[in-house]
Structure formats: structure tokens, C-alpha cells
Amino acid sequence: MSDNGTAAGNAHHKVVIIGGGNAGISVAARLLRKLKGLDVAIIDPATTHYYQPLWTLVGGGVFPKERSAHPEASVIPKGATWIQDAVTQVLPDENAVVTAGGTRVEYEFLVAVPGMQLNWSQVPGLPEALGKDGVCSNYAYETVDKTWEFIRTFQGGTAVFTQPSTPVKCGGAPQKIAYLADDAFRKAGVRENSKIIFANGGAKLFTVEKYEKTLYKVVERKGIDVRLRTELVAIRGGAKEADFKNLDSGELTTVKYDMLHVTPPMSAPDFIRSSPLANADGWIDVDRATLRHTRYANVFAAGDASSLPTSKTGAAVRKQAPVLVQNLVAAILGREGEGAYDGYTACPLVTGYGKLVMAEFDYDLTPISTFKFDQSKERRSMYLFKRNVLPALYWRGIMKGRA
Numbered sequence: 001m002s003d004n005g006t007a008a009g010n011a012h013h014k015v016v017i018i019g020g021g022n023a024g025i026s027v028a029a030r031l032l033r034k035l036k037g038l039d040v041a042i043i044d045p046a047t048t049h050y051y052q053p054l055w056t057l058v059g060g061g062v063f064p065k066e067r068s069a070h071p072e073a074s075v076i077p078k079g080a081t082w083i084q085d086a087v088t089q090v091l092p093d094e095n096a097v098v099t100a101g102g103t104r105v106e107y108e109f110l111v112a113v114p115g116m117q118l119n120w121s122q123v124p125g126l127p128e129a130l131g132k133d134g135v136c137s138n139y140a141y142e143t144v145d146k147t148w149e150f151i152r153t154f155q156g157g158t159a160v161f162t163q164p165s166t167p168v169k170c171g172g173a174p175q176k177i178a179y180l181a182d183d184a185f186r187k188a189g190v191r192e193n194s195k196i197i198f199a200n201g202g203a204k205l206f207t208v209e210k211y212e213k214t215l216y217k218v219v220e221r222k223g224i225d226v227r228l229r230t231e232l233v234a235i236r237g238g239a240k241e242a243d244f245k246n247l248d249s250g251e252l253t254t255v256k257y258d259m260l261h262v263t264p265p266m267s268a269p270d271f272i273r274s275s276p277l278a279n280a281d282g283w284i285d286v287d288r289a290t291l292r293h294t295r296y297a298n299v300f301a302a303g304d305a306s307s308l309p310t311s312k313t314g315a316a317v318r319k320q321a322p323v324l325v326q327n328l329v330a331a332i333l334g335r336e337g338e339g340a341y342d343g344y345t346a347c348p349l350v351t352g353y354g355k356l357v358m359a360e361f362d363y364d365l366t367p368i369s370t371f372k373f374d375q376s377k378e379r380r381s382m383y384l385f386k387r388n389v390l391p392a393l394y395w396r397g398i399m400k401g402r403a
Contacts, residue, residue: 011104011106013106013107014039015031015039015109015110015328016041016107016110017110018112019115020042020043020046020049020072020082021044021049021113022317023115023304023317024044024111025077026321026398027321027324027325029399029401030401041083041105042076043083043097043099044082044083045084045086046072047071048070049072049075050068052314053348054067054068054391055068055144058138058147059136059147059148059261060148060180060181060353061148061151061152061184067391069141085099085100086099086100090277091275092277092299093276094106095107095110097110107298109328109331109332110299111301111302112299112300112301113303113306114268114269115303115305116168116169116266116269116312117267117268117270118266119264119265119267122264123234124234124235126262126264129237130143131143132237134150134257135237135260135262136149136150136260137264138177139263147177147261151185152184154181157257157258158194158195158255159181159185159197160197160199160257160260160261161174161175161177161181161197161198161199162174162261163198163200163263164264165265166201166266167312169312169313170311170312171202171206171312171313172206172348175198175200175215176350177261178224179224179350182223196222197225198224198225199244200226200227200229202228202229203229204228205219205228206359207311207365208359208367210376211349211357211376214351214378215349230247232262233245240256240257241255242255242260268283269305272284276295277293277296277299279307283306283307284305286302286306286307286308288308288309289342290323290340291323291339291341297331298331300324301324302317302320308320309363310343313347314398316346318398319345322339326338343364346358346359346360346370350386355379355380356378356385356386357375357377357379358370358375358379358385
């Protein structure tokens, strides 16, 4: 059932939204504010909605993880039908999707915003090791509190933080927790007998040079061993060993660890990758400006599963959602949409407790400044902005279609 008492699983809706995360809810809320009474269905199986950007601070011991969770029913916009099921097939040539429960839901317009799929099993040994013997990850609600447990109880040795070569949610998050861990180790008096390694499958520490320069200063100050083009390929949890591959030379290296924070490989969900919506790389193939599908005119997409060539962050979704809604409303009314997305994204790069670099940029990797100061510098004000202001903006503004 939806929260307004309408039977979920109707055969047909004017607009069907796949996904009840940041993008799905904010798009639905904006649509219903623009077109009162519009028939909108949201398909998502989740019972809980998470504000995932908080998980860096949860992993750093700043907040309990429960602060990041609200019931999914509480964020479903009034007037929307919630079909609490998972999509397993997208049939754009038939204007329909099929759910795990066997329901066929037809649409006139489709918004595909299913988010990212975390592929834990792509790293042999990772699923079995996760949450035990120092292996943790901020990328799942079930394991994020283990990160703080392992940081808090760390007695020295080697702490490894990984980032895969695949796109990931918030490309800065894998290194942010390493910076917090360094601070925590120093406060606990164990940093002198510790080694911190950041193994990043990418070719750069950060994609935008202006911010990367600052991050290299942070790395130097903290004495972190940065290994680029180095990807985690296997874990032997019992032995506390991790295998890494140099993506340029193919050379394999084994590292003995005492703590291992893993960012898993990610992709669009399997049902998207196997659908006609996907491009050759498995992402939903949309026009980078209009967010309209390149082959199906009644399909729109945004967020992490889309092909948009920008960082996959909540801040990007915040700028994508109004453009998508503007162009979708125009399509519903039989007009030509004029909304254009410029690739804006932002990554609040926590560099320690009380320190943050607010990185903002566009498709061309040109730095953007919302504030009237040099955002490439570490600032306490920006840390407090992330900690105190952004969560409230998310729940009270973005989820309501107001911000």
C-alpha cells in the first residue's frame, strides 16, 4: 500500500519512478508541486531511507548511525503511490517495468533513478571478511559502525583504505575516512607506530587540480602513503592479508593489514545493465544536458546510475532534479523542455575533525565557488556546514522538493 491508502501495484501510472532514494524522492516531490494531482508511482523495496553522506562522520565516530536513517514511508511525497517492490526488468519498448513480485507496471513516462549497486563479491574474500578482524566499510549501514569500532580500538600497525577503479558514490569519501582515522590515531597516541596506506585505483588523488593540490598537502602533513592505479583484488581475512594489483604494470602486491577500510566496486544495478536503457558501459544513456534518454523520448534519468559524466554525489542530484523535472513537465504538457544541466557537482572533502575542503565543479572540471572565499582551503566553517546544515537541508528541503 502507498502512504495515502492507494493500492500499490496498479497496472498503469502516468509517471513511474524507479528508486526511492535521493533522486527518486526529490524528483517526485518536485513533480507533485509542479503538477498537482499528477499520477506518480515510486517503486522501491526499502523500508528505510538513508542520508548516506553522513556515513563518513558515523565511521569517524561523530554521530551514531541511527541519525542517518528515517522510515521510507516518511519521505514518500503526499499524493504519490509507493509500490514497495524491486524492479527486475525494464521494457522501454513496451513502456513497462516488471517487479520481483511479478507485477507489470506500465507508464507513459519513466524516471530511472535506481542508484548504485555495491558489488562486494567482485573482491574475493571481502563478503566473508566484512565486519570482522579489522575489515570495515562506510558504504553500508550494516557495517559503518564497525569502522569507528576498528578505528577506536586500533593499537598500531598498518591501516589500509581502498578505492576501486570503478565510479563510486562520492569519489572523495574513500579518502575522507583515512584523514579522520589519522586524527583519531594521533589522539589515541598510536599514530607513531602506525602506517596508513590509501590505495586508489584511479590515476589521480582528486579529479580537479585546484582541490587536489590541497589534498596532497594534507597527505604530506599526515604522512599517508598514497598508491595510485592500485586496486584491491582479494582479501584473506583470517590471515589479515590483502592483494593489490597495479593497473598499469599488472604487478600483484600482498599487504599485511591490521585494519582495512574497503570501498567496494560499484556499477548500475544489474537490471539496468541488462536493459535497453544502458549504454555500452552499463549506465542509463541520457543526454548530459537535458537528462532525457538518448533513444527513448519518454524516459529520463539522473543520479548515480546515469551516464552523466560527473561525480556521483547528492549535490549533483540536487542540481539535476530541477532540470529533469522541468523537462519532464514540458514533455507531459507536449512542449519542448528548456532545462539544461551543466555538470555541477560538489564533494565536501573532510580532511580531519573540524577541517573540510568544499570542492565544487562542473563538467569541464572548472572549480565553482558558492561561498565568497577560496574553497580549496581547509576550513572549520565548512566542516560545521557539512555536520550541522547539510543534514537538515536534506530532510527538510531536498526531500520535500523545496531545495
